[in-house]
Amino acid sequence: xxxxxxxxxxxxFMPRLFIAEKPSLGRAIADVLPRPxxxxxxxxxxxxxxxxxxxxGHLLEQVEPEAYDERYKKWRLEDLPxxxxxxxxxxxxxxxxxxxxxxxxxxxxSLQIVHAGDxxxxxxxxxxxxxxxxxxxQQRRAxxxxxxxxxxNPSAVKRxxxxxxxxxEFIPLSVSALARxxxxxxxxxxxxxxYTLLGQRSGYQGVLSVGRVQTPVLGLVVRRDETIxxxxxxxxxxxxALIPYHTADQAFDIRARWKPSEACRPWQDDEGRVxxxxxxxNVARRIQGQPATVTDSEQKQTRQNAPLPYSLSALQIDAAKxxxxxxxxxxxxxxxxxxxxxxxxxxxxxxxxxxxxxWQASAAVTATISTLEPALKQAVDGAxxxxxxxxxxxxxxxxxxxxxxxxxxxxxxxxGDEQKIYHLIARQYLIQFxxxxxxxxxxxxxxxxxxTFIAKGKQMVSPGWKxxxxxxxxxxxxxxxxxxxxxxxxxxxREGEIGSHQTEPPRPFTEATLLLAMTGIARFVEDKxxxxxxxxxxxxxxxxxxxxxxxxxxxxxxxxxxxxxxxxTPAGRGLIxxxxxxxxxxxxxxxxxxxxxxxxxxxxxxxxxxxALTQQIGHLMQQVKTAPPPDSLRSLxxxxxxxxxxxxxxxxxxxxxxxxxxx
Numbered sequence: 015x016x017x018x019x020x021x022x023x024x025x026x027f028m029p030r031l032f033i034a035e036k037p038s039l040g041r042a043i044a045d046v047l048p049r050p051x052x053x054x055x056x057x058x059x060x061x062x063x064x065x066x067x068x069x070x071g072h073l074l075e076q077v078e079p080e081a082y083d084e085r086y087k088k089w090r091l092e093d094l095p096x097x098x099x100x101x102x103x104x105x106x107x108x109x110x111x112x113x114x115x116x117x118x119x120x121x122x123x124s125l126q127i128v129h130a131g132d133x134x135x136x137x138x139x140x141x142x143x144x145x146x147x148x149x150x151x152q153q154r155r156a157x158x159x160x161x162x163x164x165x166x167n168p169s170a171v172k173r174x175x176x177x178x179x180x181x182x183e184f185i186p187l188s189v190s191a192l193a194r195x196x197x198x199x200x201x202x203x204x205x206x207x208x209y210t211l212l213g214q215r216s217g218y219q220g221v222l223s224v225g226r227v228q229t230p231v232l233g234l235v236v237r238r239d240e241t242i243x244x245x246x247x248x249x250x251x252x253x254x255a256l257i258p259y260h261t262a263d264q265a266f267d268i269r270a271r272w273k274p275s276e277a278c279r280p281w282q283d284d285e286g287r288v289x290x291x292x293x294x295x296n297v298a299r300r301i302q303g304q305p306a307t308v309t310d311s312e313q314k315q316t317r318q319n320a321p322l323p324y325s326l327s328a329l330q331i332d333a334a335k336x337x338x339x340x341x342x343x344x345x346x347x348x349x350x351x352x353x354x355x356x357x358x359x360x361x362x363x364x365x366x367x368x369x370x371x372x373w374q375a376s377a378a379v380t381a382t383i384s385t386l387e388p389a390l391k392q393a394v395d396g397a398x399x400x401x402x403x404x405x406x407x408x409x410x411x412x413x414x415x416x417x418x419x420x421x422x423x424x425x426x427x428x429x430g431d432e433q434k435i436y437h438l439i440a441r442q443y444l445i446q447f448x449x450x451x452x453x454x455x456x457x458x459x460x461x462x463x464x465x466t467f468i469a470k471g472k473q474m475v476s477p478g479w480k481x482x483x484x485x486x487x488x489x490x491x492x493x494x495x496x497x498x499x500x501x502x503x504x505x506x507x508r509e510g511e512i513g514s515h516q517t518e519p520p521r522p523f524t525e526a527t528l529l530l531a532m533t534g535i536a537r538f539v540e541d542k543x544x545x546x547x548x549x550x551x552x553x554x555x556x557x558x559x560x561x562x563x564x565x566x567x568x569x570x571x572x573x574x575x576x577x578x579x580x581x582x583t584p585a586g587r588g589l590i591x592x593x594x595x596x597x598x599x600x601x602x603x604x605x606x607x608x609x610x611x612x613x614x615x616x617x618x619x620x621x622x623x624x625x626a627l628t629q630q631i632g633h634l635m636q637q638v639k640t641a642p643p644p645d646s647l648r649s650l651x652x653x654x655x656x657x658x659x660x661x662x663x664x665x666x667x668x669x670x671x672x673x674x675x676x677x
Contacts, residue, residue, distance in 0.1 A: 031065050033116060035068065038166065045168060055115060067112075076101075077104050090211075095200075097200065113148075129181045158180075166359070166360075170371055198226055200631055209224055209638070213650070216647040220585055227555045229589075232567055232590060251515070253510050257506070273465075273466040309466075318451040323405055324442050326364065342564075345362075362558040367411050368406050372406065393482045396482075449478040449479070454475050456498060457471075528564065533553040588646040591644065
């Protein structure tokens with residue numbers, strides 16, 4: 015009798031080498047892999063043979079020009095433009111040890127490589143460039159898998175591990191990031207050398223650094239400062255109709271502001287302010303003692319939702335306003351809260367939304383807040399954890415989610431600055447569990463002697479989340495001053511009240527308002543298509559770089575701090591006026607971003623972008639060589655030489671910053 019043949023299929027498990035973007039992500043991946051775990055220098059070996067290692071930010075960086083040719087050590091106009099024929103990267107000094115660990119692990123051909131960079135173009139390039147630098151074979155790179163994680167919760171990491179994709183699907187993201195990196199090098203290196211040399215020809219001995227992002231930021235400050243200095247105040251006038259109103263309980267005047275008609279346009283400025291006093295006096299005379307008829311009446315309830323949890327920029331702005339802290343200080347403090355104390359989530363985030371899964375941890379997070387920040391205990395007690403604000407939205411979360419407290423239970427000894435920043439982050443999280451602030455608003459439109467007058471009032475009905483953050487006096491605008499009259503009601507205008515005012519210049523930038531301008535840079539651009547691009551890309555710079563951009567401009571003595579204000583220096587102004595106008599506005603950044611996004615979406619190739627940029631830089635360098643040194647660079651005061659003590663302090667700050675950026 016013949017026995018049926020039985021075929022047994024064996025699934026061969028190939029151990030994986032996960033390369034995460036940062037240590038925290040590496041630990042999160044290892045935590046959901048089989049135990050026991052063996053922690054080694056720069057990696058974790060798991061019970062099933064998987065190995066998890068990590069980068070610490072970019073392990074590689076662009077080399078200096080002299081690495082391409084020794085003659086570039088000396089800065090000379092005749093050598094510009096410098097355009098590498100074969101691009102080179104070198105290990106960052108602070109990352110060489112970790113790169114050696116990864117290189118050694120990659121030598122094992124029995125490991126399946128899993129790219130676990132952040133799910134954005136920089137995260138894609140960061141690991142891809144390591145694979146290329148370590149000379150991983152084309153075949154292994156083609157077989158590399160891609161793990162996409164934007165939430166370090168164990169359940170989210172497990173789910174991501176079940177949805178691994180091919181890394182080759184994401185090559186366009188990497189190409190886009192590579193183009194940006196090389197373009198920034200080409201533009202910044204050549205323009206900085208060119209204008210520094212022009213400055214030297216004019217007698218200035220400092221560095222005049224130029225960059226795609228930093229120079230438009232400098233331009234913002236220079237133009238603001240010059241607007242303030244050249245501002246000529248103008249008188250303007252307002253008119254309120256005072257309309258007596260009486261009830262059995264009270265009597266008061268309704269104050270209705272005049273809305274000039276189109277016929278008054280010749281006597282108004284661009285913002286609608288009336289500049290001609292006789293016009294206002296004439297209207298005041300005409301309305302005195304005249305009937306005031308209600309032509310429109312509106313009463314409504316409005317709701318103001320709690321602001322979303324913090325992105326890094328939003329946190330830096332609030333910390334600057336409340337505590338006077340610089341953007342770099344806030345970033346450094348956040349890095350300590352994240353890496354050392356593990357009390358907050360990843361801080362270099364540009365997102366203000368949270369994965370819906372995080373809502374389940376709200377009880378544990380709020381309990382931790384109550385323990386670590388006694389000042390917020392009452393706010394914790396008043397929180398309604400059944401509420402779910404609009405912050406929980408998976409579709410709005412990309413590479414990272416908003417900065418929030420972690421449910422860590424162990425107490426921590428925090429410095430004063432750490433306590434301040436933790437308080438802000440915790441408070442912003444707690445208000446997500448409070449109802450909206452509610453207001454009663456009222457508006458009356460009067461017709462008096464053919465003119466239109468409008469009275470508005472607003473009163474807080476329920477403070478909601480503002481019980482946690484506090485509320486200003488203007489939250490309590492008196493609704494009783496604008497009664498709910500019905501349409502057609504006729505009262506009498508007793509008189510017109512004329513107000514005399516002067517236009518005021520814009521205020522100088524502070525750390526907070528400059529960061530706000532960088533994140534909302536679209537409003538400084540006229541072109542509608544460029545406005546849209548800048549809004550979608552979240553402005554000038556990234557969450558991780560904005561603080562460094564401001565600090566670089568200050569270190570180069572192009573900007574300076576004056577108390578809380580940030581002002582331009584003579585060198586900063588001289589540089590802006592010497593540069594081509596297009597270099598000093600954010601339009602070029604928007605145009606680049608549009609092309610880079612097209613590259614990431616396979617709608618544009620790398621080479622045409624780089625060829626056009628190289629030609630543009632060649633043209634700019636030719637202009638620099640043939641034109642005389644700009645007048646704006648003549649007679650600039652020399653840069654102040656820092657003392658040894660300040661240099662030592664700066665080195666420590668750079669070291670701290672470098673350490674912070676490695677996470």
